[in-house]
Amino acid sequence: MNQNQGDLLKKLLLRNSKNGRLASAWIALCIGCTLLLISVMIWSTFQDLLKGKNNNHDSLGSTFLTISKVVDDASMADKGLTQILASDLEQIKKAPQVQDIGLLTPANFKVSASIGSGPMSFSTLLFLEAAPDRFMDQMPESWQWKEGDLTIPIILSRDFLNMYNYVFAPSQGLPLLSEQTVKALGFTLTIGEGAQQTHFRAQVEGFSDRISSVLVPQSFIDFGNKQFGVQNTVNLSRVIIKVGDPSDKGFTSFLNKNKYTTNAEQLRFSKMRSIVEVVSLATGVLALLLMAIGALVFILFIELTMAQAQTSVKLLLQIGYSPRKLSGFLTFKYIPIMLSALLTAASLAVALQYIVSQKLNQLQLHISPFPGLYLWVAVGVSALILLWQISRSIRNAIKA
């Protein structure tokens, strides 16, 4: 099709395509697309927040629980009853809502910590535990230990420090200790007994809100248990699990039925997930409706323009123009307009995601500053549906 022919066809077929009407249709389509893409983005962001991008990060949709067997009268008499066996682990893995499971390996050897020397010294018996790295909420860079290292990094439960500062220290007239001070204080760990006794230097590297324990790297516990262990096997009695919705009835009844105990407050985990899912679903439905209305306005604009050009279309067909050529000409005219609305909508959505990610960062909620694949899939699918709908409307108008 040459320039001259294109101009003449435009004059005949698009002369009724008033700029104001075109702008309104474009804006309607753009608003519809923007809302749809934003709802896809909200949904996708909620999914990220619900599922958590990283395994060791808390998210709205999962939480970490430490579970162990209930200590009752029977287990008081038989310590073995609180042990978590391989068969128990298999059972927990299959429990509802459980996404991941990790063993909390206790030190199977004597440990004491001491600080200072002479009359100013202080010493206490201690326990140590190790958790798999993917379950740690704090992972300082120095969180590693290999045989031969004399310094052991330690992560302490923040609860322990709080209890010292707010309960123990005031009642005993002892000084308060900030996290920085505790991190700065090194102490000596004495491992094992008798001739095998070995001293290590220990340094608190961080505080955990997730695991109530004194944590050391897994490699150190494995080494210690092998080297200084008082038993050949390590008896596990606590595991840490990542669960989707801890308030799920299936999960809580599993715990009760199998006599597991955990922090009951965690089981009353808010209904945030359900609310978020309902909100994201409602946003999606609303956006789809608005997108459909936006698309409808745009399609009706095309159909109105075509209806007004119907006499010219008929005459063009009568003088020998092929329906395919006329459809192609009109489709080619409307596609860039549709694409520009869609790309503007995508740009707005991308900008919004960036702004929201910056705002959420301030609230310690980390989402990607750029939309993920879902947005581009939504853009592609919308473009294809609109393309199909526009071609169909034009073909029908030319057939009529």
Next chain:
Amino acid sequence: MILGIHQLIPAPLKEKLTNRNSDIWLQKLSFTSPEYISIQAPSGTGKTTLIHCLYGLRSDYEGTIYWNEESLRSKTGEGIAQLRSREISVIFQDMRLFPELTAWENLEIKRCITNTTTPQDVAEWMNRLGIGDKKNSLAKTLSYGEQQRLAIIRALVQPFSFLLMDEPFSHLDQKNIVLASTLILEVVRQNNAGLLLADLDKNSFFPYHKTLLL
């Protein structure tokens, strides 16, 4: 190019035409280009209906119309477009120009379909028919006579094997009829095409091989 008509009768005129003696309705006929046919058709005998049926604008008829042994009914939209742009051309009685386009644009939009005629030829034909000065006038502002000459030129700017004409000179005076028919004959001969002209009365616009009564 062969035009075949077999037992053709337009449905709306069936009752009226069935008992009438006609050389065309309900007959079996075949015309081969470059054959020149005149159809003499008194008012109300379906002259325009016949042209429209042959050109594929109407399908409310019984019987069959063949173009090159292929039934017109079996043709798709694309097939009909191909036929109208390359094989058969038409001069409508009611001209059917685009009123919002200029005289020149009305010809250009047709010429651009096949691009087989040069703009120079078209300009020359306009001059020959005395409407060279109307190039930039909107078609709707032209007189009937000027519109008819424009419609004649438009029918000639494409390649064709048959030219269908429905009272092509109804708004022209004798001088312009001679000019127009001379041009038409010249271009029909260049295309080695046939022509089929339907008019109210017997006429001698072209050297017909056959004259049929509708």
